[in-house]
Amino acid sequence: MIQGVQKKQLVKHADDRGYFMELLREDDPIFGRFGQASMSASFPGVIKAFHYHKLQDDIWFFPSGYAQVVLHDMRPDSPTYRQTDVYYMNEETPYLLFIPRGVAHGYRVLGTTPATIVYFTNMAYDPQQPDEYRLAYDDPSIGFDWTTKFR
Known part of the structure; x- marks a missing residue:
């Protein structure tokens, strides 16, 4: 795993009415400082890659659909410099992915x-x-x- 990347498995609390799932809390170790929350939808086969930030950290979550997420460490001082990791994020196995600044990231939408x-x-x-x-x-x-x- 690229140094600094964190994966937080999410827990669904389900009953006959549906489910509840806590995503992120201010006291969560994966959370630093709040800046912005955003949402985007992409169609099957679309590739949105690559970009990185020098100051910004991201936390990603895919509540619907299937995505192949690719990370590439661009930080010359990192022990995982130039390492590439792949994650499969989807609605069936929900988790948060913390992407530190300096790690290039992108995704491809899988499925139909x-x-x-x-x-x-x-x-x-x-x-x-x-x-x-x-x-x-x-x-x-x-x-x-x-x-x-x-x-």
Whole structure:
């Protein structure tokens, strides 16, 4: 696992009315400082990758759909520098994924239905000074192959 990345398994409390699931609390060890909460939906096959931040940490959650999440450590001083990790996030096995600043991240929607991502950041987005640095989804320095391999 890339240094600094954290995965928090979520617990659903279900009964005959439905379920309740706590996502994030101010006293949660995965939580730092609140900046912004956002939500986005993407259609099947869409790849949203890659970008990273120099100041901002992200916490990702996929409440619906299926996504292949790819992280790549861009921090030269990290023991996991240039390491790439893959996570499969979906509605059936819910968890939060903490992505520290300096780790490039992106995802591809899997399956035949849209995926929804809810994410929390430790900073609010500033359009005058955006803390977003983009790389192409097929950037050769990362070298990730997004194609699904059939056996």
